[in-house]
Amino acid sequence: MSLNEWFERGISKEEYIDSLQKHRDNFLHIYENFSVPTSDSLSNKENIRTIVLAEEWCGHCMLNIPILLRLTEQANIPIRFLPRDENLELMDQYTVDGKRYIPIVIFIDQEGNEVAKWGPMAPEVKELVEKLKVNVPTKDSPDYEGAFRQYVKEIVDVFRHDAAYWNYVYEDMIKSLP
Template sequence: MELNQWYEKGITPDEYIKSLEKHKAGFSHIYANYSVPEDESFLQSIREKELRVIVLAEPWCGHCMLNIPVLLRLSEKTNMPVRLLPRDENLELMDQYLTNGKSRTIPIFIFIDNDGNEIAKWGPIAERTKQFVDQYREKLPAKDAPDYDEKFKELIGITGKAFKEDNQLWSGAYESMKETLLDNIK
């Protein structure tokens, strides 16, 4: 299937937000409190490209809770339409965007032009977020350790709270998206 067809298959951001359960409050908090920086030159360059975005995501994903509200704020400032596809129902597309060639980590943002050509791909997380998560992930016991599940749940609690509250992580996501777009638009 062509990227334009994948885009057309996607749901609107409002439909995606309605599907949220666990992360609805965090998603809504980030969306309500994040503002795209004044960066008219960059924003205008994106408007001129008339890009659209295909997002591979899942409502249960904490990284989606962090990154999609930032993308939506960027899309509003640039008139960049967004459509979302559930990763698990669209593995044919997901498997074209594996992280490190092997992992179905989300979210993945595929920026396309009006002809359906891929202009840029972003995801699943910004470097700032990765560094934050890695400092806790390094402390996890081996997966076969008896306390792994307990420690992993603690990690999810710590990172989820930070994703909801740490505006530096939100800014890091924006800066990472901006860098990716600037590297790929001509």
């Protein structure tokens, strides 16, 4: 299937937001409080479209997608969403180290050619994740569930409240654009 066909298959921003359950409040908080810096010129992007592989339960999607939405709104870039788990044929073309990390953002031109991609996280976010995950034992450990819940609580708190991470994500996304 071509990237144009994947784009057409995707759901709209409104449908994606309506599907949110697990991280809805945090997603909307970031969306409502992040704005593209007024000094940034996002012109000359009118021939780009965006495909996003995501899942509503994903904490990284909770952080990254509201920022991506503000960027695409400012630049007038059409965007469509595909649930990762229902679109493995496309997802498997964008694995990271052989794993299905999300979100993956694919920028395409009008002919359906990939012109850029981004994801699943900015380097500063990856550093934070790795730092916090050192306290999480392996899944076969009896302490795993509690430690993992604590990790999720900490990371969600940072993603929701620390605007520096919002800016890291935005800056990294901007660097990927043609």
